[in-house]
Amino acid sequence: MHELGIVFYIIRDVKQAAQANGVSKVSAVVMNIGEVSTVVPEYLTDCWRWAADKEPLLQGSELKIIPVPAVTHCQDCGKEYETVRYGKTCPYCSSGNTFLLKGNEVEIKEIEVPNN
Ligand SMILES: [Zn+2]
Numbered sequence: 712m713h714e715l716g717i718v719f720y721i722i723r724d725v726k727q728a729a730q731a732n733g734v735s736k737v738s739a740v741v742m743n744i745g746e747v748s749t750v751v752p753e754y755l756t757d758c759w760r761w762a763a764d765k766e767p768l769l770q771g772s773e774l775k776i777i778p779v780p781a782v783t784h785c786q787d788c789g790k791e792y793e794t795v796r797y798g799k800t801c802p803y804c805s806s807g808n809t810f811l812l813k814g815n816e817v818e819i820k821e822i823e824v825p826n827n
Pocket of ligand 1 (some may be wrong): 788
């Protein structure tokens with residue numbers, strides 16, 4: 712499963728960050744997940760539950776997902792529009808000369824540690 716591979720990737724990064732900062736327990740990991748990324752948030756949290764509980768550092772930790780709306784930029788008229796609604800064709804000038812500005816991200820935004 713695609714999401715499980717991503718979860719292992721996240722765990723590796725979190726472990727590195729925890730080690731670098733002398734953190735021994737993580738309570739939550741906050742992720743930015745783009746609207747047009749290929750990640751299904753429900754699968755990702757399911758895989759997280761399964762994989763994170765095998766790691767002492769991450770046992771019981773929560774994966775929080777912040778959805779990032781997809782935005783496309785048109786190079787011909789310079790406007791920005793909703794990718795999911797209009798796709799690759801600019802709704803203002805009908806140009807296909809567009810590129811995705813954001814909405815494809817799968818990245819760690821924050822790592823939360825217990826308060827005490
Ligand atoms: Zn345009």
